[in-house]
Amino acid sequence: xxxxxxxxxxxxxxxxxxxxxxxxxxxxxxxxxxxxxxxxxxxxxxxxxxxxxxxxxxxxxxxxxxxxxxxxxxxxxxxxxxxxxxxxxxxxxxxxxxxxxxxxxxxxxxxxxxxxxxxxxxxxx
Numbered sequence: 759x760x761x762x763x764x765x766x767x768x769x770x771x772x773x774x775x776x777x778x779x780x781x782x783x784x785x786x787x788x789x790x791x792x793x794x795x796x797x798x799x800x801x802x803x804x805x806x807x808x809x810x811x812x813x814x815x816x817x818x819x820x821x822x823x824x825x826x827x828x829x830x831x832x833x834x835x836x837x838x839x840x841x842x843x844x845x846x847x848x849x850x851x852x853x854x855x856x857x858x859x860x861x862x863x864x865x866x867x868x869x870x871x872x873x874x875x876x877x878x879x880x881x882x883x
Contacts, residue, residue: 762818770808780817793831
């Protein structure tokens with residue numbers, strides 16, 4: 759993964775700001791939105807694109823795959839989808855219900871655990 763320069767502490771970036779930060783032309787960003795389903799900036803009611811930090815980081819990732827690692831667009835798509843699936847599977851492993859027993863006890867957490875166990879019992883019927 760390439761070095762990502764520090765970004766301003768903002769929630770959203772315009773397409774112009776995203777272009778300046780990533781050094782990717784605006785027309786290329788619009789093209790990549792069409793090609794890469796994972797790159798979906800928020801559209802405001804005025805129709806303007808607003809990129810979050812995660813999307814700007816994704817632009818850096820796409821840029822690295824295409825320009826530095828010499829992936830084709832199709833290859834970069836497959837890489838990004840596989841990477842997303844891997845992160846999803848890793849997150850699932852960390853959230854196994856069997857590990858609820860290791861959660862620190864508090865009254866609030868005990869109530870949640872007992873409700874989840876009850877729901878699980880209902881689902882098994």
